Amino acid sequence: MSSLASDETTEFSFLARQARALGAALPPVRRLRLPLSDGRSLSALRYGEEPVEVTLLHGAGLNAHTWDTTVLALGRPALAIDLAGHGDSSWREDADYTGRTLAADVIEALRAWTDHPQVLVGQSLGGLTAAAVAAQAPELVRELIVVDITPGVDQSVGPAALREFYRVVDGASRDELVDRAQQFGFGGSREDTARGVFLNTRVRPDGRVEWKHHFAHIAAQLLAAAPAEGTAAPAAPAGILGEHGWADLAAVASPVALVRASHGFVSDDAEREFRTRLPTARVRQLDGSHNLQETAPTALAEIIRTAVDAGA
Template identity: 60%
Template sequence: MSEHFDEFSFLPAQAADAGIAGPAPRGERVSLALADGRTLSGLRYGDEAPIVTFLHGAGLNAHTWDTTILALGLPALAIDLPGHGDSSWRDDAAYVARVLAPDVAAGMDAWTTSPQVLVGQSLGGLTAAAVAASHPDLVRDVVVVDITPGIDQSAGPSQLRDFFAGPTDWATRDELVERALSFGLGGSRRAAERGVYLNSRVRADGRVEWKHHFAHLAAAAAADPESSARLAGRQDALASVLGESGWQDLAGVRSPITLVRGDRGYVTEADAAEFARRVPAASVVVMASGHNVQEEQPTALGDLVRTRARAD
C-alpha cells in the first residue's frame, strides 16, 4: 500500500465485517503542537463535536477503536498517546498514566467542546483515570477496559514485550504481519494486515518500522540482557509505586466509572475483586474477549459506551 493511502478507507470494510449498517462517518486527522515542541495527534469521527474520547493501549494507536466507533454511532475522538501513532515520542520514555495525562487533557481541551465519556483500554485506561482525576471538567463518565492498577505483569503484558523485542526494522510489512500472526495477534490475516499498515511506517531508506516507541525500547532491552535485568528490577519497584498512584487516581474520579473486563484478558478475577473493593461505586462488566476488547467485541463495547453517553 502507498504511504499516501487514505487511512480511513478501511472503515466501510470494517463496518461490513462487523455487520454494522449505514454509511461510515467522516474521519479526519487532527494535530496539536504541545508547549515543549512535541506533537499530539488524533482522529476525529463525524461532523459534530465529539461526545466520546478514546485512549488506546501500549503498542497500539487510535485506529484500534475504528470498529467500536462505527458501532457507537456517535461523534468521537480517538487520541494517539505520546510515543504512539502519529504523536511524538518522549525523549525520557516516560509512558505512564500521570505523565501522559496532561498531554491527553490538552488534546481534549483543544478538540472537544463538552465533558466527554472517556474510554481507555490498558495503558489508556489508567491514563483515562488520571485525566478524570486531574481534569474533572473534561470528563463526565469513565470506561476502563481490561486494566487495573498494579496488574500482574507476568500475566499477559509479557507476551507483548516478547512480540516487540525483535528487529527494529523490516524489509516489508508482510514480515510484520507474519510475526503478528505467529504470536496469535491481529485476528484474521486481513485484520492483521490492516493493523500492521496503520501501526507502521516506511522510512526514507525503504525499511519498515513500528510507529510506536515501545518496539524500539523492547528491542534495545533484548539486545542488552544485563542492562535489561537491572531495568526490570527498577520497573518492578516503579510498578508498585505506579499501582498505588493508579488507585489514587481512581479514588479521585468523581464521575461514574465502569470497568470492562475480558474473560480471557489481563484482568483476573482477583484483580476485578480488588477493583470492586477499592472503587465500590464502580460497575464491572465482563465480556467474552481477550485483552483487546475493542477489537474482539467492538459492537458490544460500542453499545455499552453509547448507553453511558446517553445517560443523564
C-alpha cells in the same frame, strides 16, 4: 502472500469495508494535530462533525485506529487520541509513559478539541491514563469507562511472546511484519493482521518499515541489554512502570465503570480488589480478549452508547 496495503492505501482506506461488515454508516473522519509547549505534538482521529461526546484512549503498543470498529458500531461523534509515543504522536525523550504523565497531553487535547465533558474510555494503559485525566481535570469527564485494566495488573513487562516479537522492530516490507505477527499468533485473519500492521507502522527514509510506537523500540533495547543468566536485569525506562492508579481512581468524581474481558488481563482477584476499593463502580464482563475494542467492538460500543445517552 500480499497484504491489503498498496501504494494507494491510506490510513482511512479500510473504514468503508469495516462499515459495510457492521452494516453501519461511515462518518467523515479526519486527523487532528496539536502542537505541545515542549515541541512535541499530539495526534488524534476525529469521527463525525457534531460536537464530540466520547474520547477514546488506546493501550500500550496500539494507536487511535484500534477504536475504528468500535466507533463505527457506536455511531456517535468521537475523538480517538494517539497517546505520546504511539501512532502519529511524538515520542518522549525520557520514555516516561506512565498514566499521570500521559494525562497531561490528553487534558490539553480535550481543552483544545472538545467543548463539554466527555465519556472518557481508556483501554489498558489508556485506562490508567484516563483515570489520571479524570482525577486531575474532573470538569472534562462526565463518566469514566476503564477497559480490561486495574492498577494491580502488571503492565511493566508483558507476555514473554510479546517481548520476543518486538525483538525485531523493523522489516523489509509490511508483508514481512505481517508474516511475523501471524507466526506469533497475533491478530486474527491475515486481512485483520495486515490492516493492523499497516496502521501501526511507517516507512523510514531508508525504505525499511518500522513500528510507530516507542514501546517496541524500548523493548528491543532492553532485550539487547539483557544480562547473562544469574545477573541483575537492566532497569526499565521510567515510562513503563506506574504506581498511582489506585489513588487516581479514588479521586475520580464522575461515575466509573470497569469493562473486563473474559480472556483478558483482569483476574478474579483484581476484580475483587477493584470492587472493594471502588464499591460504587459498575463492573461488566464481555466475551473477548484484552483488546475488547477489536474482539468485542459491538458489545463494547453498546456500553459506551448507554453512557452517552444517559447524559443526553
